[in-house]
Amino acid sequence: MPHQVHLLIIGVTFGLVLGILIVCLIFFCIRCYKKDSNIRQSANDASVTTDTSVTTLxxxxxxxxxxxxxxxxxxSSTTMSRSENVQKDSNFSCWSRQSKDRFAxxxxxxxxxxxxxxxxxxxxxxxxxxxxxxxxxxxxxxxxxxxxxxxxxxxxxxxxxxxxxxxxxxxxxxxxxxxxxxxxxxxxxxxxxxxxFMSNGSLENILYGEERKLSWDERLQIVFDISHGIEYLHEGAAPPVIHRDLKCANILLDHSMRAKVADFGLSKEEVFDGRNSALKGTYGYMDPAYISTNKLTMKSDIYSFGIIIFELITAIPPHQNLMEYIGLAAMDHDGIDGILDKQLVDNCNIGEVRQLAKIGHKCLHKSPRKRPPISVVSQGISSIKQRRQRHHAIEEIMSLANSRAESMNRSVD
Incomplete structure (x- = not known):
């Protein structure tokens, strides 16, 4: 009997000790979890403020x-507390470690x-x-x-x-x-x-500057190059990429005046997750449908490209009521003639200008679904360019024939 009591006391004591250890372990785990969650939440609040922000920068x-x-x-930097500064430093060091791993x-x-x-x-x-x-x-x-x-x-x-x-x-x-x-x-x-290095700088500087004039052939080549750059992003890259900030300032020109799309800081891979996208871009180039719904699609790039097309035709920047001019021109079949860049008057094929304007109008359709995909846009521009090349070839043949006829006449005389 005394032996059984002794064993019972030992068992109860062992159970109590074991229970206390388990409770301590659970308490420690909960505390660590809460601390880790607070750290993650603080980092997220400091580094990502996508959907909760009210004021914009x-x-x-x-x-x-x-x-x-x-x-x-x-x-405000004047109201940032000491703890926020420490948090910012820790976020930057964390970003640095992540960037090294990702850049690898x-x-x-x-x-x-x-x-x-x-x-x-x-x-x-x-x-x-x-x-x-x-x-x-x-x-x-x-x-x-x-x-x-x-x-x-x-x-x-x-x-x-x-x-x-x-x-x-x-x-x-x-x-x-x-x-x-x-x-x-x-x-x-x-x-x-x-x-x-792109020696001729941005399309914006050349189009609106005084140092150089863009011919119609150069403008047609530039819009052709841009369309192919966008086509690669939308249909050649895997997964597809939405540029999100297409504008003349982000189109650069090399020594041969060939255009390249630049500045991918706001770009985003296309993800079909049903989520709304934080509003990013440039006033005047941003798709109104994207602004009203926050739904970013490749058709938002198409809209921005439509603005660039009309800039090349009219040399009117978006912030100078370009869309109003486009709307007025659309009321008349030959309306685009009235807002044509003065440098192009009598120095272009007006039929080709109208064809390009028609493509631009389709890119600017209010409904994103009715805007053509970039491959269709690119094909349309390519057709204009091919007709342009055939026109030049015919002109060269006629010029050569005329020069030969004149030389023959001089030899006869």
């Missing part, structure tokens, strides 16, 4: 036609140190302009290749996302009508992108 502040991210919230999956893109970029730009002396998230400089790489270097502004929150998007997307996107990414830098707190 423009990515650029250097002109009327600036890219806007309507999902980025404004936070982008083969073929060289990574440069800050010193190498500094040397290539001669300590950032030759400034080319203002990019979507920082300043652009001219640089000569060790290989002798001339490139354009974009440096992320230190106070640009959205720029970090743009930087990551461009590296990851352009690591797998390669086409003759897309600006190539030739390198990047994540070093000493700096994020830098190096692109192939």
């Amino acid at each position: 423009p990515i650029r502040t250097n002109g009327l036609e600036t890219s806007i991210d309507f999902s980025a919230s404004i936070t 999956k982008s083969p073929g893109i060289p990574k440069y140190s800050y010193k190498e970029i500094q040397k290539a730009t001669q300590n950032f002396t030759t400034r080319l302009g203002q990019g979507s998230f920082g300043t652009v400089y001219k640089a000569t790489m060790p290989t002798g290749e001339v490139v354009a270097v974009k440096v992320l502004a230190s106070n640009s929150k959205q720029g970090e996302k743009e930087f990551q998007t461009e590296v990851l997307l352009l690591g797998r996107l390669h086409h003759r009508n897309l600006v190539n990414l030739v390198g990047y830098c994540v070093d000493k707190g700096q994020r830098i992108l190096a692109y192939q």
Whole structure:
């Protein structure tokens, strides 16, 4: 009997100790879980403010036609608490670790140190302009290749996302009508992108500048090149990519005036998940259907391309009531003639202009479903270009025949 009591006491004691250990373990696990959840929630609140933001912050502040991210919230630096600053630093270090891991999956893109970029730009002396998230400089790489270097502004929150998007997307996107990414830098707190140098700058600067005039042949070639760049994004890339910020400022021209689509910071891979997309883009180029519904599709790019088509025809920028002029011109079969760029009057084939305007009108249809896919748009532009080439060939034959006839007449005389 005493032996059984002794065993019972031992068993009860062991059970109590075991129970206490289990309770302590459960309490510890719950505490760790809550702490981890709070950290993740804080990081998400600091780095992603897509659907909960009320006030908006423009990515650029250097002109009327600036890219806007309507999902980025404004936070006053004077009211930021010490804990928020610590949180921001921890988020940046976390982003840096993630970006290194993700960029490793982008083969073929060289990574440069800050010193190498500094040397290539001669300590950032030759400034080319203002990019979507920082300043652009001219640089000569060790290989002798001339490139354009974009440096992320230190106070640009959205720029970090743009930087990551461009590296990851352009690591797998390669086409003759897309600006190539030739390198990047994540070093000493700096994020830098190096692109192939486009000597003739942006279409916006040339179209609205005074230094150079664009002929009708050049404009037709440019719109042809842009369509092929978009066609690759929509139908050649896997998964398809929506550019999201197509505009004249993001179309660059090389030494031969061949156009390439640039600036993929706001681009997004097409995902059929039924979710609404944060509103991003540029006023005047943004699809009204996208603005009203927040549903981003490839047809939003088609709308933006339609605006570019009419800019090339009229040389009227979107912020100068371009859509009103287009609407008035649509009321008359020959209405486009009245808003034709003065530089093209008597210097173009008006029939070809009307055909291109008809394609532009289809791209700007109010209903995204009724807008043609980019392959159809590209085919239509290609047909105009082919007829243009045949017209030139006939003109050359006629000119040659006339010159021969004149030489024969002179020999007879």
